[in-house]
Amino acid sequence: MKTTLVTLLLAVLCVEQAYTFMCYVCQEQESNKNCLTISMCAEEEKYCVTVRNNVGTKPxxxxxxxSKMCSSTCPATSQQQNQTDQxxxxxxxxxxxxxxxxSKKSNYGVMSLGVLASITYIFACGL
Structure with missing residues (x-):
């Protein structure tokens, strides 16, 4: 049973097109730790976007x-208007x-951590 679950988990992770596209989402959070909510994206949304705005008034x-979101397009990479930096x-x-x-490194790192956590949970629960 354990082998079947591990094999199934690995197969799902290897077939990238088999599951819905997901991104981290949040709105105007002051810390990245508050931006770790996972959301399923709409079918036409193929990009994960992160926007960091400088809202400080002191130099x-x-x-x-x-802010993080799903998007159907990749917006412009950086803008500097007035004294705000985006x-x-x-x-x-x-x-x-x-x-x-x-980067692929961060993506594979997160996926590897997820696989490791899943396998550890499977063996800890004795499934």
Missing amino acids: NKPKYVI RVSCCEKPLCNVNGVS
């Missing part, structure tokens, strides 16, 4: 808010906006 003490990053892999950096 030596910047204050940022972070940094936008987008990526095309599920859950790749965990830290706002679009």
Whole structure:
């Protein structure tokens, strides 16, 4: 039974198109730790986007808010208007906006951690 569950879990992770596209989502949070809610994206949404806005008023003490979302397009990467600074990053892999950096390393790291946690749970519960 354990072998079947582990094999099934690995098969689902290997077939990327078999499951719905997911991204981390949040709205204007001051910390990335508050931006770890996972959401299923609509079928046409193929990008995970992170937007970081500088909302601080003091030059030596910047204050940022972070928003994460699913998107059907990849918006412009950075903009500087007036005295606000906005940094936008987008990526095309599920859950790749965990830290706002679009890299395969972060995506595979999160997926590996999820697989390890799942396998540990399976064996701990004796399934």
